[in-house]
Amino acid sequence: MERTVKLRVEVDHNTYSALKEVEEEYREVLEEAINYGLVNKTTSFTRVKAGIYKAEREKHKLPSHYVYTACEDASERLDSFQKLKKRGRAYTDKPSVRRVTVHLDDHLWRFNLDKISISTKRGRVLISPTFPKILWRYYNKGWSIASGARFRLTKGNVVELFFLRGTLNLTNLRVSSQLTSTRTRSLYWLMENRSF
Incomplete structure (x- = not known):
């Protein structure tokens, strides 16, 4: 996920x-x-x-x-x-580029817990965002940052950054007695009883 x-x-x-x-x-x-x-x-x-x-x-x-x-x-x-x-839902002869969201791969941006670095023509620029609580929740649960990100510029010197959280590392989780979902219980059973 x-x-x-x-x-x-x-x-x-x-x-x-x-x-x-x-x-x-x-x-x-x-x-x-x-x-x-x-x-x-x-x-x-x-x-x-x-x-x-x-x-x-x-x-x-x-x-x-x-x-x-x-x-x-x-x-x-x-x-x-x-x-x-x-x-039959295309209303033009060719796709138009109205809004641009710049795609970044792992060579163009770097993520640290205190700043984000993005490559430009002038060198790297550093952005120091305030990360929301939800990001810290994901991070503390073992989620890793995916290699790609995107940014879009808006009015007022505001940069909107979008980045994906990679898949959750399930080996760090323990089985809880509160699990009620059959699918979740079977997933944990498979993790604990795997033979490799």
Whole structure:
């Protein structure tokens, strides 16, 4: 099971402008990837990346993994658009990019318990959010942070961060006498009686 945690953080002007530059160039790469996918009639991430990666790396001086994640994003959008088109629910000829949420992989962001670091053209920027109680509950139960995250910029120098909590490590849990669910009891029984 995965959970998504959303953080809204107000940052200083320099951090916001560095992230704004990334967002604008990410949008351009995303639009190019979508256009390439439409022209070549493909929704495959591998084909889209193979077609535009080199040209976009030369054009944009972003860290290389932004081009990679933009191609993943474009592939998801193209696939979703094709499904809508088959159902007759697509109202345009091609998918439009209205809102951009920048995808981050494990090379582009780092998570610590006191700050988050994101790669930009100017180097890494540090964001020090106040984490909500629900995040600490998950963390203390043994959940781990997934490798991917996303951010979106809003008005007033506010950055919205979205990151997934990875799967729960069930080996750290003990069987409670209060368990009533048959499925839960059988899961714990399997964990305790496994032979490997």
